[in-house]
Amino acid sequence: MRLSKQLKFTFRGKSIQRPLIYEVGHKFKVTTNIRKADIESDGGWVILELTGSKEEINKALDWLKEEEVRVDNVAGDIVAG
Incomplete structure (x- = not known):
């Protein structure tokens, strides 16, 4: 079952310099x-x-x-189907 989560990501220091949102979409079977x-x-x-x-x-x-x-969590899980 696929689901969607809305989350708040806070970046500081070295993490702001990397394309982490791009990387997470390629390393894992998730859509951003x-x-x-x-x-x-x-x-x-x-x-x-x-x-x-x-x-x-x-x-x-x-x-x-x-x-x-x-x-951090922003909203509840949304079942996408």
């Missing part, structure tokens, strides 16, 4: 959709919708946390 963002050269945040299986979303989130991205 930027809903809102505020990015500066030294940090910022993105409201991102991730769509995929629960397992793939969790793998993607674990990887992002390892890359020093703060991940």
Whole structure:
């Protein structure tokens, strides 16, 4: 079952310099959709919708946390079908 999660990612330091949203979409079987963002050269945040299986979303989130991205829930899960 595919589901969508809306999350807030906060980037600081080195994580702001890498294309992590691009990378997460290629490393894991998830689709990314930027809903809102505020990015500066030294940090910022993105409201991102991730769509995929629960397992793939969790793998993607674990990887992002390892890359020093703060991940916060924004809204409840939306079952996509």
